[in-house]
Amino acid sequence: MKRLTxxxxxxxxxxxxxxxxxxxASPYPDGLEAALERATDEGAAAELEEGEHLVDSPWPxxxxxxxxxxxxxxxxxxxxxIATLALGLGLAKLVSLKKA
Amino acid sequence: xxxxxxxxQPAVWAGGxxxxxxxxxxxxxxxxxxxxxxxxxxxxxxAAFIFAAQMLNFPIxxxxxxxxxxxxxxxxxxxxxxxxxxxxxxxxxxxxxxxDGGVTALGLNTLAMGxxxxxxxxxxxxxxxxxxxxxxxxxxxxxxxxxxxxVVASAVTSTAICLSTPYPPATVFGLMVGFxxxxxxxxxxxxxxxxxxxxxxxxxxxxxEGGVAR
Numbered sequence: 001m002k003r004l005t006x007x008x009x010x011x012x013x014x015x016x017x018x019x020x021x022x023x024x025a026s027p028y029p030d031g032l033e034a035a036l037e038r039a040t041d042e043g044a045a046a047e048l049e050e051g052e053h054l055v056d057s058p059w060p061x062x063x064x065x066x067x068x069x070x071x072x073x074x075x076x077x078x079x080x081x082i083a084t085l086a087l088g089l090g091l092a093k094l095v096s097l098k099k100a
Numbered sequence: 101x102x103x104x105x106x107x108x109q110p111a112v113w114a115g116g117x118x119x120x121x122x123x124x125x126x127x128x129x130x131x132x133x134x135x136x137x138x139x140x141x142x143x144x145x146x147a148a149f150i151f152a153a154q155m156l157n158f159p160i161x162x163x164x165x166x167x168x169x170x171x172x173x174x175x176x177x178x179x180x181x182x183x184x185x186x187x188x189x190x191x192x193x194x195x196x197x198x199x200d201g202g203v204t205a206l207g208l209n210t211l212a213m214g215x216x217x218x219x220x221x222x223x224x225x226x227x228x229x230x231x232x233x234x235x236x237x238x239x240x241x242x243x244x245x246x247x248x249x250x251v252v253a254s255a256v257t258s259t260a261i262c263l264s265t266p267y268p269p270a271t272v273f274g275l276m277v278g279f280x281x282x283x284x285x286x287x288x289x290x291x292x293x294x295x296x297x298x299x300x301x302x303x304x305x306x307x308x309e310g311g312v313a314r
Contacts, residue, residue, distance in 0.1 A: 003301040008141055010297055011149045018152035026157040026165035031279035032101040032257065034164040038275055039267040054105045060199035062155065077155050080193055081148040088147030088189045089140060092182065095128055096135040 019077030022062070023070040101169075101257050101280065102194065103209055105202030109264040116208025116260060123215030124188060130181035142303065143182055146174055147189045149294075154190065158286055166283030169213050172221025172249040173294045176242065177303065183218035184210075212256040221249035221291075238299065239292050246291030247284035254280035 029037060064079055065072030108116065135143075150170035157165035170190070175183030188210050194200040201209050222245070229241030258276040262269040298304050 004138070004142065004303060007297060007301040007303055008145050011142075011145045011294075015145070015149040015152040018149070018156050022152070022155040025155055025167075026159045028157070028159055028163050028165040030101065030157060031160070031164065031166050031254065031276065031283050032103065035272065035275035035279055036107075036261075036267075039271045040265075055196065055199075055203045057195075057197055057199035059197055062198050062200070073155075076198065077152055080155075080197060081152045083193045083197060084151040084190055085144045085148035087193060088186055089144030091185050091189055092131075092135065092140040092143035093137075095131040095182070095185065096137045096140055 015081050019081055020074055022077045023073045101213065101254055101276075102191070102201030103205035103257060103260065105204050107202070107264060108205055108208060108260055112260050112264045113204040113208055116205065116211050118207070120207035120209075120211035120215060123184060123211060127181040127184035127215075131185060134179055135182050139178060139182075143178055143186055146177060147186045150174065150186065151190045151193060153290070154194070160279065160282040160286070164279055166279065166286060168287055168290050169217050169250055169253060171213055171217025171253070172225065172245040172287070173242075173291045175218035175222035176225050176245060176291070176295055177298050180218045180222040183222065184214045187214035187218060208257070208260050212253045212260075216256050217249040217253045220252045221245040224248045232304070238295065242292045242295040243288035246288035250280050250284035250287045251277060
């Protein structure tokens with residue numbers, strides 16, 4: 001088997017493992033949210049975290065089942081990984097047309 | 101460090117789109133000259149891997165977490181141009197499907213994590229590693245690339261926040277860059293692991309055989 005194929009399988013497997021493990025992610029605010037919380041008064045930060053999103057997303061907060069369950073997060077991870085795979089392949093194919 | 105809608109002033113997010121969009125345009129033009137067809141599957145799988153890995157926040161301090169950005173490893177694997185496009189793909193899916201990162205802020209997020217992350221990560225990898233680094237020099241180069249890309253990206257985001265809010269710049273930069281230096285350690289370690297996987301499979305040499313610095 002080509003070595004590149006093996007890398008693709010390894011990275012794909014790692015992506016699946018990451019999606020399956022995503023419910024175990026730290027629930028703490030990330031660096032940006034934590035910095036905003038500390039730079040401002042707490043009310044403003046809470047307001048931001050709720051934030052108005054200007055476009056309706058099908059699965060806000062990685063909650064693909066809409067029930068906030070572990071399975072719902074995993075489903076979001078898998079759906080998102082499939083979407084990025086498809087979009088990434090499409091974009092890469094589009095820009096690599098001129099090069100054999 | 102995905103900036104949501106509502107944080108940046110219109111002039112700032114518009115500026116983010118102008119600069120981030122210019123970076124994307126450069127990336128498309130450049131990728132059309134240097135992106136090998138044979139690496140298309142790797143670009144897709146890397147995008148999916150980075151998306152999934154970004155879901156895994158790890159704690160960096162009590163009450164604060166961080167996650168991979170992936171720009172440095174994408175740029176090392178595919179060159180900075182395709183690296184930018186891979187990160188844009190991830191950011192677009194997060195923004196549109198999962199409301200993670202604002203639509204107005206997507207330009208700035210692309211500028212910070214994608215364009216800056218890929219260029220800084222690739223530049224540092226070359227700077228520390230030289231042409232075809234081996235062994236510990238390659239690992240040091242990969243770590244520096246991941247660490248540096250995260251820290252510089254956080255400085256770009258900090259600049260946008262300071263231009264948009266009355267928060268004291270020293271506080272914003274101190275907290276943002278300080279937190280992301282810790283996140284950057286995790287980013288550096290993950291970058292080392294992925295670069296070792298790519299190296300083990302000959303993907304990095306393959307890139308150099310063509311004689312084109314992507």
